[in-house]
Amino acid sequence: MVHRFKVATPDDLYNLLDFVVDGTNQVKNLARVWIVSKKKGKEGFDGHVHVLFSTQKKGSREAEIYRDSPELRMIEVATLRYNLALRWCMTHLREE
Numbered sequence: 001m002v003h004r005f006k007v008a009t010p011d012d013l014y015n016l017l018d019f020v021v022d023g024t025n026q027v028k029n030l031a032r033v034w035i036v037s038k039k040k041g042k043e044g045f046d047g048h049v050h051v052l053f054s055t056q057k058k059g060s061r062e063a064e065i066y067r068d069s070p071e072l073r074m075i076e077v078a079t080l081r082y083n084l085a086l087r088w089c090m091t092h093l094r095e096e
Helices: 010-019 024-039 082-092
Strands: 002-006 020-022 049-057 060-068 074-080
Touching: 002 082, 010 020, 010 024, 010 060, 010 074, 010 082, 020 024, 024 074, 049 074, 049 082, 060 082, 074 082
Parallel strands: none
Antiparallel strands: 002 049, 020 074, 049 060, 060 074
């Protein structure tokens, strides 16, 4: 099973910090860069940051924040606590 949620604003990234297991600084840096680019009137990362939840096998679950690179590759930013992050994302973010 796969769930993919679109992160709409830098504030959503800051809210996801509560669930980060690995990559706290990367999430903070991404949010800061996103805010600066929006102030300069650029799109920044609008529509290019996602939270991906996947279940490979029983007992193997992953929750990660990704951003799209200019070459449209997915770059992992952080790893999240699965259950808590999924519950928050289902409540606050739009699933794609």
